[in-house]
Amino acid sequence: xxxxxxxxxxxxxxxxxxxxxxxxxxxxxxxxxxxxxxxxxxxxxxxxxxxxxxxxxxxxxxxxxxxxxxxxxxxxxxxxxxxxxxxxxxxxxxxxxxxxxxxxxxxxxxxxxxxxxxxxxxxxxxxxxxxxxxxxxxxxxxxxxxxxxxxxxxxxxxxxxxxxxxxxxxxxxxxxxxxxxxxxxxxxxxxxxxxxxxxxxxxxxxxxxxxxxxxxxxxxxxxxxxxxxxxxxxxxxxxxxxxxxxxxxxxxxxxxxxxxxxxxxxxxxxxxxxxxxxxxxxxxxxxxxxxxxxxxxxxxxxxxxxxxxxxxxxxxxxxxxxxxxxxxxxxxxxxxxxxxxxxxxxxxxxxxxxxxxxxxxxxxxxxxxxxxxxxx
Amino acid sequence: xxxxxxxxxxxxxxxxxxxxxxxxxxxxxxxxxxxxxxxxxxxxxxxxxxxxxxxxxxxxxxxxxxxxxxxxxxxxxxxxxxxxxxxxxxxxxxxxxxxxxxxxxxxxxxxxxxxxxxxxxxxxxxxxxxxxxxxxxxxxxxxxxxxxxxxxxxxxxxxxxxxxxxxxxxxxxxxxxxxxxxxxxxxxxxxxxxxxxxxxxxxxxxxxxxxxxxxxxxxxxxxxxxxxxxxxxxxxxxxxxxxxxxxxxxxxxxxxxxxxxxxxxxxxxxxxxxxxxxxxxxxxxxxxxxxxxxxxxxxxxxxxxxxxxxxxxxxxxxxxxxxxxxxxxxxxxxxxxxxxxxxxxxxxxxxxxxxxxxxxxxxxxxxxxxxxxxxxxxxxxxxxxxxxxxxxxxxxxxxxxxxxxxxxxxxxxxxxxxxxxxxxxxxxxxxxxxxxxxxxxxxxxxxxxxxxxxxxxxx
Numbered sequence: 001x002x003x004x005x006x007x008x009x010x011x012x013x014x015x016x017x018x019x020x021x022x023x024x025x026x027x028x029x030x031x032x033x034x035x036x037x038x039x040x041x042x043x044x045x046x047x048x049x050x051x052x053x054x055x056x057x058x059x060x061x062x063x064x065x066x067x068x069x070x071x072x073x074x075x076x077x078x079x080x081x082x083x084x085x086x087x088x089x090x091x092x093x094x095x096x097x098x099x100x101x102x103x104x105x106x107x108x109x110x111x112x113x114x115x116x117x118x119x120x121x122x123x124x125x126x127x128x129x130x131x132x133x134x135x136x137x138x139x140x141x142x143x144x145x146x147x148x149x150x151x152x153x154x155x156x157x158x159x160x161x162x163x164x165x166x167x168x169x170x171x172x173x174x175x176x177x178x179x180x181x182x183x184x185x186x187x188x189x190x191x192x193x194x195x196x197x198x199x200x201x202x203x204x205x206x207x208x209x210x211x212x213x214x215x216x217x218x219x220x221x222x223x224x225x226x227x228x229x230x231x232x233x234x235x236x237x238x239x240x241x242x243x244x245x246x247x248x249x250x251x252x253x254x255x256x257x258x259x260x261x262x263x264x265x266x267x268x269x270x271x272x273x274x275x276x277x278x279x280x281x282x283x284x285x286x287x288x289x290x291x292x293x294x295x296x297x298x299x300x301x302x303x304x305x306x307x308x309x310x311x312x313x314x315x316x317x318x319x320x321x322x323x324x325x326x327x328x329x330x331x332x333x334x335x336x337x338x339x340x341x342x343x344x345x346x347x348x349x350x351x352x353x354x355x356x357x358x359x360x361x362x363x364x365x366x367x368x369x370x371x372x373x374x375x376x
Numbered sequence: 377x378x379x380x381x382x383x384x385x386x387x388x389x390x391x392x393x394x395x396x397x398x399x400x401x402x403x404x405x406x407x408x409x410x411x412x413x414x415x416x417x418x419x420x421x422x423x424x425x426x427x428x429x430x431x432x433x434x435x436x437x438x439x440x441x442x443x444x445x446x447x448x449x450x451x452x453x454x455x456x457x458x459x460x461x462x463x464x465x466x467x468x469x470x471x472x473x474x475x476x477x478x479x480x481x482x483x484x485x486x487x488x489x490x491x492x493x494x495x496x497x498x499x500x501x502x503x504x505x506x507x508x509x510x511x512x513x514x515x516x517x518x519x520x521x522x523x524x525x526x527x528x529x530x531x532x533x534x535x536x537x538x539x540x541x542x543x544x545x546x547x548x549x550x551x552x553x554x555x556x557x558x559x560x561x562x563x564x565x566x567x568x569x570x571x572x573x574x575x576x577x578x579x580x581x582x583x584x585x586x587x588x589x590x591x592x593x594x595x596x597x598x599x600x601x602x603x604x605x606x607x608x609x610x611x612x613x614x615x616x617x618x619x620x621x622x623x624x625x626x627x628x629x630x631x632x633x634x635x636x637x638x639x640x641x642x643x644x645x646x647x648x649x650x651x652x653x654x655x656x657x658x659x660x661x662x663x664x665x666x667x668x669x670x671x672x673x674x675x676x677x678x679x680x681x682x683x684x685x686x687x688x689x690x691x692x693x694x695x696x697x698x699x700x701x702x703x704x705x706x707x708x709x710x711x712x713x714x715x716x717x718x719x720x721x722x723x724x725x726x727x728x729x730x731x732x733x734x735x736x737x738x739x740x741x742x743x744x745x746x747x748x749x750x751x752x753x754x755x756x757x758x759x760x761x762x763x764x765x766x767x768x769x770x771x772x773x774x775x776x777x778x779x780x781x782x783x784x785x786x787x788x789x790x791x792x793x794x795x796x797x798x799x800x801x802x803x804x805x806x807x808x809x810x811x812x813x814x815x816x817x818x819x820x821x822x823x824x825x826x827x828x829x830x831x832x833x834x835x
Contacts, residue, residue, distance in 0.1 A: 224693070234678045234679075234681060241675035243693075244692075355732045
């Protein structure tokens, strides 16, 4: 039998309409809870949600939702790869930030021109993320260190290492802002005019994010590697008995997770800020954990979760116009995650019981007309 | 046992305690009816004291919040003295030996007011003098009017300690006997039954070609204990080699060593002509070793994956399941359908989760899977454990058919009928060593049983 944790991390599949019903119910529940909080604070919930919705549907905000969502989605993918085989890569945060620092410095040095520079930046980010995550994987395999502990500590080290690299080696002072040398104009990722009615462009990395999502799905469900990864996540003992080298899988999965994590900062670096400085977005790795839970590691589920999160994040400032603190959005995000976990658990129990009953019924029924049994 | 302790619900029948029928939904119900269970594996927190372990979960309260340790200590003292358990309440459990820990477990149960104690294989972890002490304690408890249900497969112990013996075989009560009027030999007969599986195929299919050769295989655990020692044997094509032994005498470790799941020292390990001692588990499997694991839930199945994914498990490098690095869904599904039909796996379809099938049908699926891909050697650990009689007969038939077709089989089982009926050669394992070779054609279950416990003269 699967444990609660297996189900929470989506290693157990949910079928049919229930898989959709659970998150929808969770969001509805979160809206209710948030409304109660707003009422207690003496604010008007309907007005607050109308404001959020109005703002969120304007073309400019939609582009912003997409752009932040792209980073959230890549982060969720990085986390989900680990979740699928029981690895908690809490270190996605440190991996993407360190990768972004190094990649920004590489890009700023402009050793190769144009598109080649974009490729070089992306590749260096992927490599740095992968190597940084590999440390945790190797520690787990050879020294039995829990990857939860090691990745959390590596996050702290990455923060220190990143600031040191920027201040001592890569940094240039522009006004008051210490950051890496800006990546030259010819190596900027072009935006896409996806949404009409606004001059703001959708980040070109949306294409990369979609491709990554597809690749994630193909690798996990259609390849032998993905099968072994999922088998290890579902039952390590069964995987060992089936000849899966769990040690190898741990290292490879950590490396994959880190490689994807390396890409998280790329939309920002190559499509918006063009350098790594103090303003570079932080905590995206932790957001990824929440979204992976919300989307149950499914590529489509996580995409929806990333957009929801991004929408809430981008619209929260609007609430201040109504004199509502924007932190109310964080309450809502937290409640969504908690209630979605509970909802999935309830749905899962219901489904298991239902399936066992169904199998029992289908096998019992043909006992009377023996011909039908052959059809089974 | 699980039903008596409220961990599982009976399908039918009733339980009466002191003459009144009861029904248990949870262990808490059983405890409140005065039934307590001492588990085979101790459930104690090492870093807490005896006192803290005993009261854990039923702490005496003072004024609603504070813990009343003084009252608890008094009560523990009383119980300990009344039954002569000699438990010291303030010692941390980590400082106690196995025998003491067991007494703490018993005290824990008594503390909760149990009048009926279930002891599940209590002597499995004890050395002989600790067993004597335990039996003294048990007699003390009985003198004070408690009832004890003592579960064991060690016959001499049962005879020594019990006032009445009930023999259960494959889930049915075989007999209830008085220990005064029964010998160890008679008890063994009742335990293993005398009828052999039928139809028995005695015409030998053993060839001269050695399929698996094992020389001086030794397995040590992480803490240096030797659990398998210098085991050597050959299995030829068409031969079933049975390993008889009381569980926990190294069978599981031997199998895992041959499968490459556990490190071992071995002088030679060859499959056909190939030296496989350095092969990975996957390579051994692909090289033609089929594996029916002892614990199908832990090692044989992904319970919450559909049947067709379970078909791939352990065969994820071979056709029809994969094509290069890609999973061949159509191929795997078609072959799962074939297994379901050929091996009579009762299921509404191949898309249901393995967990939804009954134990017998899960096992038939595993047998079917491990028989596919023309294995050279099949390792069958307790292949019919926990399956219904119909599935058992079917699995035996498949094993016989495969043996006739030249498959070499390593059979490990606790079911002596199964071992004697299917094996061409029988070896007895005791404390990790092969202690006897037995001719299955001439041996009786009783002789085999005594060889397994080390009581007999080795046949």
